[in-house]
Amino acid sequence: MKNMKIDAHQHFWKYTPETHPWITDDLAVIKKDFFPEDLEKELKKTGFDGCISVQASQTLEENDFLLGLAKSNKFIKGVVGWVDLQSPEVEDQLYKYANEKKFVGVRHVVQDEPDDNFLLRENFLKGVNQLHRFDLTYDILTFPKHLKVASKFVSKFPDQKFVLDHISKPFIKDGKISPWDEDIKELSKFENVSCKLSGMVTEANWNNWTKSDFKPYLDTILEAFGTERLMIGSDWPVCKLSGDYEEVMEIVTDYIGSLSKLEQKQILGENAIEFYGLS
Numbered sequence: 001m002k003n004m005k006i007d008a009h010q011h012f013w014k015y016t017p018e019t020h021p022w023i024t025d026d027l028a029v030i031k032k033d034f035f036p037e038d039l040e041k042e043l044k045k046t047g048f049d050g051c052i053s054v055q056a057s058q059t060l061e062e063n064d065f066l067l068g069l070a071k072s073n074k075f076i077k078g079v080v081g082w083v084d085l086q087s088p089e090v091e092d093q094l095y096k097y098a099n100e101k102k103f104v105g106v107r108h109v110v111q112d113e114p115d116d117n118f119l120l121r122e123n124f125l126k127g128v129n130q131l132h133r134f135d136l137t138y139d140i141l142t143f144p145k146h147l148k149v150a151s152k153f154v155s156k157f158p159d160q161k162f163v164l165d166h167i168s169k170p171f172i173k174d175g176k177i178s179p180w181d182e183d184i185k186e187l188s189k190f191e192n193v194s195c196k197l198s199g200m201v202t203e204a205n206w207n208n209w210t211k212s213d214f215k216p217y218l219d220t221i222l223e224a225f226g227t228e229r230l231m232i233g234s235d236w237p238v239c240k241l242s243g244d245y246e247e248v249m250e251i252v253t254d255y256i257g258s259l260s261k262l263e264q265k266q267i268l269g270e271n272a273i274e275f276y277g278l279s
Helices: 023-029 036-046 059-074 090-098 123-133 145-153 180-188 211-225 246-260 261-275
Strands: 004-012 049-052 077-079 103-108 139-140 162-164 193-198 230-232
Touching: 004 230, 004 261, 036 049, 036 246, 049 059, 059 077, 059 090, 090 123, 123 139, 139 145, 145 180, 180 193, 180 211, 193 211, 193 261, 211 230, 211 246, 230 246, 230 261, 246 261
Parallel strands: 004 049, 049 077, 077 103, 103 139, 139 162, 162 193, 193 230
Antiparallel strands: none
């Protein structure tokens, strides 16, 4: 497992308007089913050995769907699912899924919550407080406006493993970096927080980006988190809105090409293996 290259962030779904209301008509290219056989071809082509599959719907059924795919596809190394962290029954939900070997973490789509302080809600904090007991990670999905709140949030759980998805979706299209960069540096001071180099192309100009557009943001993230707390992710198939799998992954692989072989291995797989406890 040690030398494996892992795509730390992708999704599968059987599309229905009810379960995926966020996939609107202007996202037509991803308004269809995406299954393991579709991704496996991309992984092989780019030399990746496996992936972490992340929830795209906030239901318990989503966990069962992804775990079912993981059982029949060895290259799916882990599942980041969803439980209702605000529910009084969260412990029962965690008991059920924590016994599944490939269930490695939990995510909530905080970016879609109307309350910008959602991460600090008392019931949500109670739920997150349970995760460490079950040896589960938590993926933080936020916009730049949430980063200050995210720092307050993670400060409450020094023993919990967190990872920031999609570098918190900065305004790459507009070339805007502040105050995102300052807030990222504050969040990175918490050593239990890692970061995924993922989801960047959909924050850029979909039809007209170049690799240089991402450099200021990648420079900030590398300086803040170091190579020990970064992991590559495709955000496939969402990335297809702005680029194909290979060119999306090349944004990061090209950027880290000047780093040492050890540092590249960390970002391309070793950090994800350690963070998610893959075996």
